[in-house]
Amino acid sequence: MPADTDSAPMNQINFAISAVIRGRRTIGSFRPDVPSKDVVLEALDLARWAPNHKKTEPWHAILLGPETAKAVVALNAKIITAAKGAAEAESKTKKWAQVPGWIVITCDQATDPLRREEDYAACCCAIQNLQLALWSAGIGTKWSTGDVTRHPDFYSLLGIDSSQQSIVGLVWYGYPAVVPEQTRGPMEAFLRELP
């Protein structure tokens, strides 16, 4: 039984959850202030309430402090310099250095291919829980899967054994400086009903 049946009418999508789901946007620029660790920890706890087949709880979270974040920014600059040149690296570094909060979500690497796929799906659900929970507290996120997240040096820096876990996303968080507009295609393109 849903926990809010006493306060919310049945058969009606809860307005607050609807507003959070629709309103959440991927945020590219943040205000400099860092959200409190307490709220971030609460959102990380909520992330773990995502569905997960066979109850594998395949997810892990790493909350990066400023020293580690700085090392990630430097590593990213090194990777981009090699791939695209110094000018591109400098512009990324400027942007990345301003990100207030950093979380990395990893997933256990099951040997069975179906288990691996379902575990990855569960971790994606966990990231969305995290993003929605933070958004409900006025905190924006960007789920990034940029090149750095696949680089062996990133795994080393964070102390992740790539034979055991894979990185599902780097999640930036902070108070949005700008909330972009977004659209979705028509429902007809998404939904097909059968008798």
Ligand SMILES: Cc1cc2nc3c(=O)[nH]c(=O)nc-3n(C[C@H](O)[C@H](O)[C@H](O)COP(=O)(O)O)c2cc1C
């Ligand atoms: C698996 C996954 C990987 C993503 N990787 C990136 C990324 O590397 N860089 C980025 O700017 N956004 C990334 N995003 C965010 C999407 O770009 C974003 O969700 C999309 O533009 C829709 O915007 P919205 O989240 O505001 O609805 C990623 C999203 C998902 C689900």
